[in-house]
Amino acid sequence: xxxxxxxxxxxxxxxxxxxxxxxxxxxxxxxxxxxxxxxxxxxxxxxxxxxxxxxxxxxxxxxxxxxxxxxxxxxxxxxxxxxxxxxxxxxxxxxxxxxxxxxxxxxxxxxxxxxxxxxxxxxxxxxxxxxxxxxxxxxxxxxxxxxxxxxxxxxxxxxxxxxxxxxxxxxxxxxxxxxxxxxxxxxxxxxxxxxxxxxxxxxxxxxxxxxxxxxxxxxxxxxxxxxxxxxxxxxxxxxxxxxxxxxxxxxxxxxxxxxxxxxxxxxxxxxxxxxxxxxxxxxxxxxxxxxxxxxxxxxxxxxxxxxxxxxxxxxxxxxxxxxxxxxxxxxxxxxxxxxxxxxxxxxxxxxxxxxxxxxxxxxxxxxxxxxxxxxxxxxxxxxxxxxxxxxxxxxxxxxxxxxxxxxxxxxxxxxxxxxxxxxxxxxxxxxxxxxxxxxxxxxxxxxxxxxxxxxxxxxxxxxxxxxxxxxxxxxxxxxxxxxxxxxxxxxxxxxxxxxxxxxxxxxxxxxxxxxxxxxxxxxxxxxxx
Numbered sequence: 114x115x116x117x118x119x120x121x122x123x124x125x126x127x128x129x130x131x132x133x134x135x136x137x138x139x140x141x142x143x144x145x146x147x148x149x150x151x152x153x154x155x156x157x158x159x160x161x162x163x164x165x166x167x168x169x170x171x172x173x174x175x176x177x178x179x180x181x182x183x184x185x186x187x188x189x190x191x192x193x194x195x196x197x198x199x200x201x202x203x204x205x206x207x208x209x210x211x212x213x214x215x216x217x218x219x220x221x222x223x224x225x226x227x228x229x230x231x232x233x234x235x236x237x238x239x240x241x242x243x244x245x246x247x248x249x250x251x252x253x254x255x256x257x258x259x260x261x262x263x264x265x266x267x268x269x270x271x272x273x274x275x276x277x278x279x280x281x282x283x284x285x286x287x288x289x290x291x292x293x294x295x296x297x298x299x300x301x302x303x304x305x306x307x308x309x310x311x312x313x314x315x316x317x318x319x320x321x322x323x324x325x326x327x328x329x330x331x332x333x334x335x336x337x338x339x340x341x342x343x344x345x346x347x348x349x350x351x352x353x354x355x356x357x358x359x360x361x362x363x364x365x366x367x368x369x370x371x372x373x374x375x376x377x378x379x380x381x382x383x384x385x386x387x388x389x390x391x392x393x394x395x396x397x398x399x400x401x402x403x404x405x406x407x408x409x410x411x412x413x414x415x416x417x418x419x420x421x422x423x424x425x426x427x428x429x430x431x432x433x434x435x436x437x438x439x440x441x442x443x444x445x446x447x448x449x450x451x452x453x454x455x456x457x458x459x460x461x462x463x464x465x466x467x468x469x470x471x472x473x474x475x476x477x478x479x480x481x482x483x484x485x486x487x488x489x490x491x492x493x494x495x496x497x498x499x500x501x502x503x504x505x506x507x508x509x510x511x512x513x514x515x516x517x518x519x520x521x522x523x524x525x526x527x528x529x530x531x532x533x534x535x536x537x538x539x540x541x542x543x544x545x546x547x548x549x550x551x552x553x554x555x556x557x558x559x560x561x562x563x564x565x566x567x568x569x570x571x572x573x574x575x576x577x578x579x580x581x582x583x584x585x586x587x588x589x590x591x592x593x594x595x596x597x598x599x600x601x602x603x604x605x606x607x608x609x610x611x612x613x614x615x616x617x618x619x620x621x622x623x624x625x626x627x628x629x630x631x632x633x634x635x636x637x638x639x640x641x642x
Contacts (some may be wrong), residue, residue, distance in 0.1 A: 150400045151362050151383075153390060156203040157195050162393035164384035165265070165319070165371050169223045172376025173197045176208045176220040176229065177396060190217035192231065209243065209250055221266045221277075230266070237262045240275065258293050259304050265319045265371075275301075276328070278318040286314035290330060311346060311353050319370045324450030326525065328353070331370035339366030343383065347452055363399060374451050440508055443481030444519040446474045446494055453478035454523060456496040463489040463505075463536060463549040486510050489549060491536035493556050497563070499523035500639070501556055505535040526564060531572075531638040537595065542579075544590035546598060554598055557637060561604050568641035571596045573613040576629035581615060589613030595635055610640065 157163055162180035169175075175195040182188050194208040209218050209231060222230035227245040238259040243250045259279060266277035273295040278288045281304070289312040291304040311317060313334045318341070320330040326348040331341040342364040344356035358364065359372075365387040373382040381399040446456040458480045460470045465488075474480040474494075484490050487510035495501040502521050524530040536553035539545060546554075561567055573588030573595075592611035600606050621628035 152398045158391040158395040160392035164394040166382045276320045285312040288316040327450040329372035340368035442517045446478040454496045459493045461491040461552040466551045534635045537635040568608045570638045571611045572636040576632040577616045577623040585615035
């Protein structure tokens with residue numbers, strides 16, 4: 114193993130550690146109700162009702178339902194299409210339309226670019242599948258699920274489970290949530306009621322899944338803010354958790370439903386009849402934000418930071434903090450199932466080969482931590498049941514004050530899930546591990562120890578500099594170096610396999626130094642749990 118000389122900054126780091134720990138308890142204060150901003154989609158909403166947004170796989174097209182009032186109290190539902198142009202959604206016409214005046218049709222899923230799921234109000238218990246033939250959408254088949262009208266449905270990522278709301282004679286209340294599963298024989302199971310934790314004697318409607326283990330739905334059950342409120346529940350070991358009301362400002366004293374996660378980080382959509390809309394139900398964007406103000410519940414650490422940094426001021430405008438040559442990193446931690454995680458955030462000095470500060474993210478997943486200039490840092494974020502995530506920050510001594518917004522998504526442990534180890538370092542064109550890699554290697558060991566049946570493939574990747582044969586050999590040797598280290602430190606060889614891919618699997622262009630640096634990486638991939 115390559116010997117690495119530790120810089121002579123131990124005394125400096127001990128002094129800085131004092132305020133790193135202090136600022137790790139800083140809380141973020143949102144500018145509006147502590148969580149998010151609610152913004153109407155002006156390019157979509159009209160004086161009619163707009164609700165039930167559904168995104169295409171790229172998040173660039175939106176199908177939504179428009180309900181138009183007709184004579185004598187009748188109404189008609191049609192499915193409209195909107196497109197994302199820049200940062201704005203603009204209505205562009207019909208997606209699916211029916212000829213009959215009093216017909217109803219809603220899109221309930223958009224699993225691929227050329228396939229949508231829908232239901233008609235006149236057809237009970239069926240999901241209709243439409244495919245685009247290059248010119249128009251055409252119905253090609255249907256899925257029979259029950260004998261009652263399906264009000265709203267969604268599918269899991271594999272399309273093998275359909276969740277929906279309907280009224281059935283043996284339900285727990287009015288509308289309940291049910292699920293049907295696709296069997297190995299290609300047939301769908303009978304509807305299964307999601308049970309008393311989810312369903313009440315009132316209405317549970319409009320389910321949506323994020324990942325396969327987080328469900329959002331609307332209910333007018335007791336204890337809400339008024340009308341329908343949006344709740345979420347998490348699937349764990351086959352059981353749905355007790356639903357949690359999302360609270361204000363997402364829920365209001367009017368009807369709120371159809372929660373949909375956007376393809377953009379920290380953005381979602383809801384449909385609401387709250388005051389201030391265009392009329393009836395409108396579609397809104399929910400933007401989760403981190404405010405730029407800091408507050409402290411403890412005395413200022415004397416003589417360590419500028420008073421302007423600790424005071425309750427707008428950090429973004431405080432660009433003249435000459436005595437505070439630090440980098441402030443902040444963001445939100447979520448699972449890939451869109452559940453906020455009160456994760457553990459650990460800051461390590463890779464030069465010192467040790468963790469120098471730890472903190473827990475807030476209940477809403479918010480974290481922030483500071484890093485003085487003059488060292489190479491590793492940021493590790495972990496939560497039980499998820500793969501850890503790492504980031505690297507190489508800060509020069511003369512670095513000035515800077516803020517970095519870094520939202521982090523932890524991947525739930527599952528076969529095929531991977532993590533890039535951003536704090537593994539080798540000698541140039543060699544497979545020798547630098548001592549700076551020790552903290553990251555300990556993170557991998559801890560992951561394996563906390564999950565004793567977990568097996569990993571250690572992958573080596575390179576850029577395109579040099580011949581294909583040389584890079585293949587180098588990547589194999591580097592992956593083996595990591596594997597050998599883990600085995601030497603107690604991990605069973607049966608749980609590990611190493612493989613080098615050379616430059617066959619780039620994640621960035623190789624025509625820039627930044628891209629080549631991204632491609633030179635070590636990854637771990639789950640092969641068994």
